[in-house]
Amino acid sequence: WVLWLGPIGVGALAYVVGARAGTSAFGALLHYVAILCTVGVVLWLLAVPFAWGVAKVAPGRFIRAILPSQVVAASTQSSLASLPAMLRSTEALGVPVARAGVVLPLAVALFRWTGPAMNFAVAIYVAHWFGIELTAGQIAAGWAAAAITTMGAVGLPGTISFVSSIAPIAIAMGVPIAPLGLLVAVETIPDIFRTLGNVAMDVGATRAIAGEGEADSEADALLRAE
Template identity: 55%
Template sequence: MFTAIVLPLVLTVFPIPDSASGFLAEVPGGEQQVPGILDFLASLVAPNIIAAAAETAMLPLTIFFALFAIAITRLPEEQGERLLGFFHALANAMLMIIGWVLWVAPAGVLALAFGVGLRSGGGAFAALAHYILVVSAMGGFVLVLAYLVGWLLGGISPLRFAVALLPAQAVAVSTQSSLASLPAMLDSATRLGLRQTTSEFVLPLAVAIFRATSPAMNMAVALYVAALAGVEISPTLACAGIVVALIISVGSVSLPGSISFVVSIGPIALAMGVPIEPLALLVAVEMLPDIMRTLANVTMNVAVTSAVDRGNR
């Protein structure tokens, strides 16, 4: 919600450089059809899931598979295990295909960057720097919010919290992996005097399903591309994007940024009618915003752990 409200204001004060238009040279144009509220509610239920997948109707697909996953947990154990085994094998096969694609992806990104360079010249660097700063700023909000959570809900002074988190934050910046930062987070929790029973339960759970920056920064990328393409985002479309961003953040797995970037942001963009073609180029600079993602996630994970620990006391 913060991103949906603040990012358009940020782009008004600091507009996207004109050179960024080179990113959209291959994006097909066309007048956008903004659905009404009744049409939007009706679109949440897909009468034909296969047709919805063929039409890249990501919002009804996401809702369907979320409900389908819940339904699997209600099945008899044998049937549930059979279905889970099938989907685990399917996921592994898809990851293998993604690995093959990523093996040749640098050549594709180089070709895209070469085309953008021809159209925009050195201005492309300024456009990418603008994108990195704007998207990272949305993650910076989550980082600041983490210190407030640790202070107001965890009862830890910001200075003490900051000093104790430095080792974990250093690991987060160097590895860009919340999972790799988990031992350092546990150590920081000990430094803060949090109970071991709390930290050893909450922190691994947070690493698995709680990605605090994911909705904010993924929405930021989708809204940035929308502004770049001149797509007007109505409140209805923004709400659709927020819903998908939340579901994707909980359901996503810990993958390298080059994989999870398109997998996480593509459904959000499609739900809001935003072109996804620029994502193929923006993924090349995802490493820099990913530092902010991991840094804020690690900080928020420990902050939430402190809040849970204080509440249990």
């Protein structure tokens, strides 16, 4: 019922803001989307050097392996829905199925790579929007809340868990939470990069933790040497 009523609430909030602010509200939302997507893209791209430096996988091989799961992630915006494709990605990286079957679901359930930074960015943007000067203590409290709350978020599209994930961060920082009801209307676009980054990093983390088979290890060593 929340999903059914959500569009009505968002429409009401958008109408009030639009009536008061005019076209400037549309420009502010575009700026918000651009800022948040930039944060998401940076976090997404960091999965490649992580896989190279920590998981010991050549960048080219890692990108080819995760490509199918990235397609699913972009189309569904759900880490859970991407899990079968992620398992195939880890298999392509030489991770034994018995190990990936244990590590990868845990990564999907707990390891929200993009969550803390992107949720924190939303709270900071709202503070900037309202002209709130954040102190070092407020920033520290917000970052701690972002790191903790992301562990309890579900691996579903961000439009479902947007308010519940960011409201605790905003409250810890003393930032109004009312604008979150409006920002959720454009969350679909940033959430694409949230999911892409989470899926890519989950695959890399699974490879780093679970390792690879003996035969694939020798092949990968030759690739790195080349």
